[in-house]
Amino acid sequence: MNRIGFVLKVRQDRIDEYKAHHRKVWPEMLAALREAGWHNYSLFLRADGLLFGYFETPHDLATATAQMAATEVNTRWQEFMAPFFESPDNARPDQMLMELEEVFHLA
Amino acid sequence: MNRIGFVLKVRQDRIDEYKAHHRKVWPEMLAALREAGWHNYSLFLRADGLLFGYFETPHDLATATAQMAATEVNTRWQEFMAPFFESPDNARPDQMLMELEEVFHLA
Numbered sequence: 001m002n003r004i005g006f007v008l009k010v011r012q013d014r015i016d017e018y019k020a021h022h023r024k025v026w027p028e029m030l031a032a033l034r035e036a037g038w039h040n041y042s043l044f045l046r047a048d049g050l051l052f053g054y055f056e057t058p059h060d061l062a063t064a065t066a067q068m069a070a071t072e073v074n075t076r077w078q079e080f081m082a083p084f085f086e087s088p089d090n091a092r093p094d095q096m097l098m099e100l101e102e103v104f105h106l107a
Numbered sequence: 108m109n110r111i112g113f114v115l116k117v118r119q120d121r122i123d124e125y126k127a128h129h130r131k132v133w134p135e136m137l138a139a140l141r142e143a144g145w146h147n148y149s150l151f152l153r154a155d156g157l158l159f160g161y162f163e164t165p166h167d168l169a170t171a172t173a174q175m176a177a178t179e180v181n182t183r184w185q186e187f188m189a190p191f192f193e194s195p196d197n198a199r200p201d202q203m204l205m206e207l208e209e210v211f212h213l214a
Contacts, residue, residue, distance in 0.1 A: 005149065005161070007153065007159070018210070022210050022211040023210075033213055034213070039213075040213075040214065041212065042110050042209050042211065043211040044112030044207035044209050044210070045208050046207050050114070052112055052151075052159045052207060054112070054151075054161045098153070100159060101151065102149050103125070103126045103130075103151070104132065104148075105149045105150075106137055106140055106146075106147075
């Protein structure tokens with residue numbers, strides 16, 4: 001398993017809606033993530049909208065993202081979520097993930 | 108197990124040294140973390156020094172930090188690491204952790 005960390009930026013004025021949607025993520029989106037090998041996946045939010053993602057996968061981030069991108073439900077979810085993020089030209093958030101370098105790990 | 112996410116800020120001009128020290132964390136520091144219930148603990152770094160920490164613990168962050176603070180090796184490690192962080196008055200990094208809110212989790 002690889003451990004992946006990434007950041008995104010949620011628009012500060014839409015944080016409450018973003019959180020509400022993430023309390024009820026579509027079951028078919030959750031199923032697609034599981035099938036694409038996204039495990040132990042958490043999203044953490046800072047009060048200013050900085051969003052940190054952590055998950056574990058047998059793949060690398062590019063492959064894990066590509067496997068999701070091949071699903072129809074991911075296209076719908078990313079288009080639904082795009083307005084909640086700070087991104088140029090309302091880009092899909094899954095195309096904006098900035099991967100972080102893991103510099104320490106203790107099992 | 109609780110999942111904890113936090114952020115800190117490493118001084119950009121000291122990132123290389125910070126990374127080098129984290130490739131060889133003192134064995135007694137690793138042992139103290141394990142004994143204090145810090146599991147699956149990763150640190151992720153962005154190029155500008157933003158540092159994201161993730162770990163799993165039977166405790167909350169305050170308790171996990173307090174258990175480490177009670178050890179002599181942690182005092183030495185935090186004083187060693189303090190100059191690598193952006194913090195007022197060279198505060199110990201373990202007193203500067205900003206906890207993030209987990210807004211989503213998929214097992």
